Amino acid sequence: MKNILVTGVSKGLGFEIAQVILESDNCVWGVSRTRTGNIEKLLNKYPNSFKWKEFDLKNVQKTNDELFKNFINFDIKLHGYVNNAALAYDDIISNLQLEPLEIMYKVNVFSPMMITKYVIRNMLLHRIKGSIIHISSISVHTGYKGLAMYASTKGALEAFSKNTAREWGIRGICSNCIVAGFMETAMSSSLTQEQKNRIFNRTSLKKATNPKSVAETVNFLLTDKATSITGQNIFVDSGTI
Numbered sequence: 001m002k003n004i005l006v007t008g009v010s011k012g013l014g015f016e017i018a019q020v021i022l023e024s025d026n027c028v029w030g031v032s033r034t035r036t037g038n039i040e041k042l043l044n045k046y047p048n049s050f051k052w053k054e055f056d057l058k059n060v061q062k063t064n065d066e067l068f069k070n071f072i073n074f075d076i077k078l079h080g081y082v083n084n085a086a087l088a089y090d091d092i093i094s095n096l097q098l099e100p101l102e103i104m105y106k107v108n109v110f111s112p113m114m115i116t117k118y119v120i121r122n123m124l125l126h127r128i129k130g131s132i133i134h135i136s137s138i139s140v141h142t143g144y145k146g147l148a149m150y151a152s153t154k155g156a157l158e159a160f161s162k163n164t165a166r167e168w169g170i171r172g173i174c175s176n177c178i179v180a181g182f183m184e185t186a187m188s189s190s191l192t193q194e195q196k197n198r199i200f201n202r203t204s205l206k207k208a209t210n211p212k213s214v215a216e217t218v219n220f221l222l223t224d225k226a227t228s229i230t231g232q233n234i235f236v237d238s239g240t241i
Contacts, residue, residue, distance in 0.1 A: 010034055057085055068122075138181045
């Protein structure tokens with residue numbers, strides 16, 4: 001049984017990822033801001049293999065104490081980290097405001113970078129050849145009106161992941177990004193059906209990306225079958241590019 005740290009497990013893609021990993025007989029150390037009905041489902045269904053911590057990733061300075069001292073200690077061997085949690089600040093660039101931009105960077109970039117630091121330290125301590133996976137976005141690679149600021153955070157993660165792979169590959173630690181296409185999640189719920197259809201029609205499959213497909217790809221990268229895959233951006237996007 002592997003121990004996998006997953007952020008943003010309370011809903012949407014994070015919940016799907018947690019379920020797939022748990023169904024593979026692994027242990028998920030889940031983190032989210034709120035205790036939702038989905039969290040209750042996982043706690044009830046997997047009482048021995050799903051652990052949960054309430055934590056807001058805006059609190060960058062507290063990531064070590066809250067996640068690696070009060071939740072996962074160094075006696076726990078971490079085999080993987082899935083950076084899924086994200087905050088979207090959508091607007092056109094001419095309306096850009098600094099405060100929401102800074103908050104988004106704390107959640108989407110700074111906390112994941114700090115968590116990666118402590119995950120690597122844990123893997124080195126236990127001599128684990130582990131896997132780090134960041135959920136990126138197709139918006140990094142093809143433009144969408146209003147998503148410039150959000151896309152910039154995901155682009156930062158892609159650069160960070162590629163360099164992580166180069167730096168720690170010598171110790172067998174892999175780092176990859178899943179470039180997810182547009183999905184029907186809470187993050188996209190504010191869009192009208194017409195807006196969604198325009199996005200879907202830009203894809204080869206003419207439909208939204210299936211979160212289960214993304215989750216299964218994440219799970220594959222956590223297995224021993226994927227030990228030669230690192231430093232990659234893996235597109236699960238219904239053929240957007």
